[in-house]
Amino acid sequence: xxxxxxxxxxxxxxxxxxxxxxxxxxxxxxxxxxxxxxxxxxxxxxxxxxxxxxxxxxxxxxxxxxxxxxxxxxxxxxxxxxxxxxxxxxxxxxxxxxxxxxxxxxxxxxxxxxxxxxxxxxxxxxxxxxxxxxxxxxxxxxxxxxxxxxxxxxxxxxxxxxxxxxxxxxxxxxxxxxxxxxxxxxxxxxxxxxxxxxxxxxxxxxxxxxxxxxxxxxxxxxxxxxxxxxxxxxxxxxxxxxxxxxxxxxxxxxxxxxxxxxxxxxxxxxxxxxxxxxxxxxxxxxxxxxxxxxxxxxxxxxxxxxxxxxxxxxxxxxxxxxxxxxxxxxxxxxxxxxxxxxxxxxxxxxxxxxxxxxxxxxxxxxxxxxxxxxxxxxxxxxxxxxxxxxxxxxxxxxxxxxxxxxxxxxxxxxxxxxxxxxxxxxxxxxxxxxxxxxxxxxxxxxxxxxxxxxxxxxxxxxxxxxxxxxxxxxxxxxxxxxxxxxxxxxxxxxxxxxxxxxxxxxxxxxxxxxxxxxxxxx
Amino acid sequence: xxxxxxxxxxxxxxxxxxxxxxxxxxxxxxxxxxxxxxxxxxxxxxxxxxxxxxxxxxxxxxxxxxxxxxxxxxxxxxxxxxxxxxxxxxxxxxxxxxxxxxxxxxxxxxxxxxxxxxxxxxxxxxxxxxxxxxxxxxxxxxxxxxxxxxxxxxxxxxxxxxxxxxxxxxxxxxxxxxxxxxxxxxxxxxxxxxxxxxxxxxxxxxxxxxxxxxxxxxxxxxxxxxxxxxxxxxxxxxxxxxxxxxxxxxxxxxxxxxxxxxxxxxxxxxxxxxxxxxxxxxxxxxxxxxxxxxxxxxxxxxxxxxxxxxxxxxxxxxxxxxxxxxxxxxxxxxxxxxxxxxxxxxxxxxxxxxxxxxxxxxxxxxxxx
Numbered sequence: 001x002x003x004x005x006x007x008x009x010x011x012x013x014x015x016x017x018x019x020x021x022x023x024x025x026x027x028x029x030x031x032x033x034x035x036x037x038x039x040x041x042x043x044x045x046x047x048x049x050x051x052x053x054x055x056x057x058x059x060x061x062x063x064x065x066x067x068x069x070x071x072x073x074x075x076x077x078x079x080x081x082x083x084x085x086x087x088x089x090x091x092x093x094x095x096x097x098x099x100x101x102x103x104x105x106x107x108x109x110x111x112x113x114x115x116x117x118x119x120x121x122x123x124x125x126x127x128x129x130x131x132x133x134x135x136x137x138x139x140x141x142x143x144x145x146x147x148x149x150x151x152x153x154x155x156x157x158x159x160x161x162x163x164x165x166x167x168x169x170x171x172x173x174x175x176x177x178x179x180x181x182x183x184x185x186x187x188x189x190x191x192x193x194x195x196x197x198x199x200x201x202x203x204x205x206x207x208x209x210x211x212x213x214x215x216x217x218x219x220x221x222x223x224x225x226x227x228x229x230x231x232x233x234x235x236x237x238x239x240x241x242x243x244x245x246x247x248x249x250x251x252x253x254x255x256x257x258x259x260x261x262x263x264x265x266x267x268x269x270x271x272x273x274x275x276x277x278x279x280x281x282x283x284x285x286x287x288x289x290x291x292x293x294x295x296x297x298x299x300x301x302x303x304x305x306x307x308x309x310x311x312x313x314x315x316x317x318x319x320x321x322x323x324x325x326x327x328x329x330x331x332x333x334x335x336x337x338x339x340x341x342x343x344x345x346x347x348x349x350x351x352x353x354x355x356x357x358x359x360x361x362x363x364x365x366x367x368x369x370x371x372x373x374x375x376x377x378x379x380x381x382x383x384x385x386x387x388x389x390x391x392x393x394x395x396x397x398x399x400x401x402x403x404x405x406x407x408x409x410x411x412x413x414x415x416x417x418x419x420x421x422x423x424x425x426x427x428x429x430x431x432x433x434x435x436x437x438x439x440x441x442x443x444x445x446x447x448x449x450x451x452x453x454x455x456x457x458x459x460x461x462x463x464x465x466x467x468x469x470x471x472x473x474x475x476x477x478x479x480x481x482x483x484x485x486x487x488x489x490x491x492x493x494x495x496x497x498x499x500x501x502x503x504x505x506x507x508x509x510x511x512x513x514x515x516x517x518x519x520x521x522x
Numbered sequence: 523x524x525x526x527x528x529x530x531x532x533x534x535x536x537x538x539x540x541x542x543x544x545x546x547x548x549x550x551x552x553x554x555x556x557x558x559x560x561x562x563x564x565x566x567x568x569x570x571x572x573x574x575x576x577x578x579x580x581x582x583x584x585x586x587x588x589x590x591x592x593x594x595x596x597x598x599x600x601x602x603x604x605x606x607x608x609x610x611x612x613x614x615x616x617x618x619x620x621x622x623x624x625x626x627x628x629x630x631x632x633x634x635x636x637x638x639x640x641x642x643x644x645x646x647x648x649x650x651x652x653x654x655x656x657x658x659x660x661x662x663x664x665x666x667x668x669x670x671x672x673x674x675x676x677x678x679x680x681x682x683x684x685x686x687x688x689x690x691x692x693x694x695x696x697x698x699x700x701x702x703x704x705x706x707x708x709x710x711x712x713x714x715x716x717x718x719x720x721x722x723x724x725x726x727x728x729x730x731x732x733x734x735x736x737x738x739x740x741x742x743x744x745x746x747x748x749x750x751x752x753x754x755x756x757x758x759x760x761x762x763x764x765x766x767x768x769x770x771x772x773x774x775x776x777x778x779x780x781x782x783x784x785x786x787x788x789x790x791x792x793x794x795x796x797x798x799x800x801x802x803x804x805x806x807x808x809x810x811x812x813x814x815x816x817x818x819x820x821x822x823x824x825x826x827x828x829x830x831x832x833x834x835x836x837x838x839x840x841x842x843x844x845x846x847x848x849x850x851x852x853x854x855x856x857x858x859x860x861x862x863x864x865x866x867x868x869x870x871x872x873x874x875x876x877x878x879x880x881x882x883x884x885x886x887x888x889x890x891x
Contacts, residue, residue: 063624066577067617073587077602078609081671084602088595089813096592097824099585104832108578108839115574115843165813168820210863231862457603459671468610475614479621486628493858500856521852522569522627 002354004456006465007079010472012428014071016421017476021065023420026140026185027192028058029133031250033126040126046238049495053239054196056498059114060486064479066107071472072143073099079465082351083435083455090156090165091146094172098142106135115520140188141181148177150436151427152272153448163448176272179264180427186257187380187423190416193254194383196247197390199491201409203240204399213237213398221397230503231496239495241397248391251416255384262377263319270320270328272439275338276430278331279364280373281316282306286327290315294370303332306366331363338362342438346451355453364432372426379419386412524793526819527812530593531795533825535788537589538657541582542691543698543780544836548576550699552619552646553692555639558700558718563849564711565639569623570852571706574843576623578836580616583653592821596670596811597660597795604664604672605656605679612652619645630857650695651688655679658687661737661787663797666804670811673800683736690730694780697726701776704769708846712769719772720765727757727779734783741790749789753782 032055039047073095077084084091109132116125149155155170156163165171207213212224212232226232269277281287282294284303289311314324321328329337339362348357390409393400399409431437438449490497551568559565572579591598602609618641626638662683665674672678700722703715734753738746760775791797795811798804812818 059624060628063620066580067620070580070584070616070620071613073584074602074609074613077587077591077598078606079603081599081603084591084595084599085670088591088598089817092588092590092592092595092598092813093817093821095588096585096821099581099588100824100828100832103581103584104578104828104836107581108575108832108836111574111577112839112842120842165817165820168817206862229862230859457599457606457671458669459603459673460606461676464606464610464676467607471610471614475617479617482621482625486625489629489858489860492860492862494862496862497858500853503856503859521566522573522623 001462001466003460003462003465004353004355004453006462006469007456007460008452010079010465010469011075012425013469013473014068014075014476016425017480018065018068018072019421019424020417021061021068022140023184023188023191023417024061024195025058025065026136026188027190027254028054028061028195029136029192030189031192031196031246032058033129033133034246036126036129040122046235046242049235049239049499050243052498053495054243055113056490057195057199057487059110060483060490062110064483067479068476079457079460079468080435080455081457081459083450086162086450086455087149087436090149090153090163090171093165093168094142094146094149098139098146102135102139102142104135106132106139109135117520137185140185141177144181144184145172145174145177148174148180151180151431152176152268152439153436153445156445156448158445158447163445176265176268179261179268183258183261183265183423184420186254186261187416187420190251190254190258190380190383191420193247193251193387194413194416196243197251197387198247198409198411198413200240200244200247201390201394201399202406202491203494204237204244204394205401205403205406205409207232207237207240208398208401209403215396215398219396223397231494231499236495244394244399245391248387248394251387252384252391255380255387258380266319267321273431273437274329275331275334275362276364276369276427277320278329278334279366279369279430280426281328281330282308282366282370283316283328283330284332285330286333287330288315288317288325288327289313290319291370303330331366335362342449346453351458352451352454353456353458355451360433360451362433364430368429369426372422372429375422376419376426379415379422383412383415383419386415524809524812526815526822527593527808528792529822530589530812530818531788531792531808533822533829534586534589534593535784536829537582537586539781539784541579541586541653542694542784543777544579544582545576546691546695546698546780547702548572548579548699549646549650549691550695550697551702552642552699553650553696554699554703555646556643558714559711562635563852566627566852566855567707567711567847567849568703569626569642571703571847573623575836575839577620578839580620583616589821589825593813593818594795594806594808594811595813597806600666600670600672600806600811601656601660601664601796604666604674605659607676608652608655608679608684612649612656615645615648615652617645618642619649627855628858630855646695647692650692654691655684655688657787658683658690658733660796661687661733661791662740663799663805665800666796666798666806667800668804670804670806683733686729686733686736690733693726693728694730697723698776701764701769701773704764705773706847708848711849712846716764716767716769720761723757723761723764730783731757734786737787737790743790746786746790749782749786753779753786756782 032051035047035054036051039051109128112120112128113125113132116128120128149171152174153163154174155165155167157166210226212226214222214224216222223234223237225234281291283291291308292310292312294306294308316328317324317326320326344359346352346355346358346360350356399405433451433453434449435452435455436448436450496503551572555565555568559568622638622642622645626635626642659679664672665678667673697719700715700719704712704719707715734750738750756775756778760772760779763775764772793807793809794805795808796806
């Protein structure tokens with residue numbers, strides 16, 4: 001079996017999985033910090049409950065991001081040692097900055113926040129949460145700086161065939177990195193927003209079908225309470241109502257930011273990696289039209305097998321260059337350009353293993369790039385559309401009793417997740433066959449590129465790679481079930497699940513002289 | 523002499539020191555969850571002694587890994603790819619351990635808690651062993667060719683040195699965990715921790731001492747002996763202090779032992795970072811494995827600013843949670859209510875069983891709608 005292929009699957013699975021946890025951590029973290037700030041400002045119990053409830057879900061998810069993140073830090077060296085040797089001088093720096101600047105901040109201060117209720121001065125307690133969230137956001141920036149260097153290598157000089165960093169500022173302000181960071185962060189906020197929206201909808205719906213909240217003849221909400229059920233009072237309504245509105249508006253703002261930053265990214269992609277753009281369009285020849293639907297056998301990766309069905313003339317040119325006439329180069333015209341610049345065959349060097357001397361296929365997977373691009377845009381827009389719809393439907397203070405709408409709201413949470421994953425899979429697979437993409441753009445550095453086939457660890461065999469692929473996938477799959485189970489459990493329990501003190505069935509049996517029972521304990 | 527690579531070699535030694543010192547007791551506490559802790563209350567007490575701080579401690583490992591990548595990419599690439607299988611195990615162990623700490627208390631039920639207890643115990647043990655084996659191998663060498671690639675096959679790491687290093691970190695962590703519990707807890711657990719440390723300490727430290735001696739004897743740097751004598755003296759002092767019940771003193775003596783032990787290993791290793799057992803000319807050294815001076819310089823500035831800052835706020839975090847915990851501090855487990863429902867009978871339904879039963883046993887309280 002081909003170690004490169006196993007290694008790529010292993011990296012892809014672990015990284016995509018990691019990036020299910022990460023956007024929720026980034027987006028929900030920001031929202032929890034805002035909720036906590038509202039509580040700090042107003043002292044209103046509703047905000048406290050919201051902070052505790054969403055904070056609990058945030059923590060359940062956070063740990064999975066941490067656990068799967070450790071793998072990321074080590075697997076470059078483990079499976080991709082040639083890559084690590086090649087890029088080490090420039091690529092390791094942002095990773096080390098991420099650990100030193102961002103990860104410490106995030107983990108130390110989140111521990112302080114979790115255990116800090118009633119122990120820290122309220123202002124300090126709020127501050128530590130913001131410090132933790134800032135840490136998370138900075139970690140996103142640093143890791144994307146590293147990733148963007150693979151998309152658009154800058155700030156280096158080629159010495160003895162190896163890129164050596166000469167300008168760290170250029171690496172840190174790589175235009176690809178700035179665009180991708182803002183895009184990814186906006187995408188993460190949309191995940192957090194959909195999470196609030198969907199779950200808050202569920203609880204408002206439960207209150208309605210349980211007969212607590214009703215509507216008057218004008219359709220306006222009449223808030224009620226169920227005195228016998230801990231946690232189902234009037235303030236509980238406000239927790240969900242405010243969460244729903246915050247989620248809805250945040251989703252819309254996030255989508256606007258995603259669109260703007262995505263647009264900037266498309267321009268950069270057109271300049272820096274034209275092949276990725278062409279492949280994402282399944283466009284064989286130079287064109288100005290954006291494909292809405294292309295049929296045929298995309299997986300054959302051959303231009304002869306696909307037919308554009310619906311196209312919007314001029315839109316592709318606008319995406320690439322802000323006009324309606326620029327001819328965006330197609331795959332057929334780009335391949336000769338790449339062959340001329342980088343050769344038609346892999347060097348006949350043992351480091352390329354099975355690929356040595358093979359003909360190079362410069363075209364990324366058309367199926368993945370074409371559909372990855374469209375799933376990203378489609379599900380991103382769907383999430384925003386759903387948020388607009390939700391805000392309109394709930395304008396009179398609560399949600400309808402319809403069960404299917406509640407299900408839809410919950411399933412809607414998956415939309416921005418899918419958009420996030422699709423976007424990353426698109427941008428990473430669109431970089432193939434390179435792991436470090438060469439840039440025709442004059443701002444790139446000539447000759448700095450590396451084929452994925454040359455990046456794998458020469459000393460690691462297919463068996464070892466397969467072992468880690470299978471074991472990590474199984475463990476990740478199992479943990480996914482556990483995480484979902486816990487999230488569902490805590491969601492169904494409502495605010496009480498995060499605030500045991502509200503539960504009349506829960507009586508702390510411990511009596512201590514100094515009243516120093518931990519306000520939170522594992 | 524290569525100044526910047528040498529400085530970075532020292533910084534990396536400091537990072538591994540930070541990791542072993544801080545996560546050492548986390549791992550030890552994890553391993554004490556079975557055997558040492560007598561009941562569920564005590565297990566929860568143990569977990570909560572490291573609860574607020576363990577994640578920050580683990581970042582030292584991430585930082586050591588990432589800083590190795592930045593400062594010595596050849597070392598990072600050769601060591602991690604040669605140890606592919608044990609590192610995969612270490613990662614799996616760390617995953618289970620991290621998730622166990624957070625999820626163990628998130629549901630009530632015997633099987634659930636027991637599963638995560640095993641996960642944390644086994645995860646801590648395996649992680650400590652694998653990290654120890656990795657550090658032992660980087661100090662004693664691997665069969666590397668001229669490209670720095672392991673030519674000994676996927677099991678080249680199965681050596682006596684790796685085994686001793688693995689046991690070394692396991693034993694050290696166990697003792698470190700006991701000394702930490704002596705500082706962080708009170709009552710029965712505190713006294714038991716001290717008893718165990720006094721009785722078991724010498725055995726627990728034996729393998730790490732053997733590792734230090736192996737590195738010393740095979741490199742034979744004269745100043746290494748001075749460090750080793752200092753380390754030996756501090757363990758004896760630490761043991762005497764522990765026996766007298768001076769917990770802080772014993773903990774600090776253990777810290778001094780670690781500093782001197784790590785210093786002796788790394789200074790014996792220098793200027794190698796990862797010797798090749800095939801031929802000395804293939805050995806990775808501070809000069810042939812390091813990044814360019816520019817990169818090292820940039821990263822030095824970052825480290826000089828942020829490393830002290832990290833240590834400062836981590837110290838603050840410890841000071842906020844600096845009090846002794848007892849089983850009485852741990853609130854009882856809260857069973858998250860099965861889906862909040864508000865028909866008229868559910869409250870009674872929830873009360874009927876009393877106590878905290880397995881959520882699975884509980885009937886759904888509402889008649890569906």
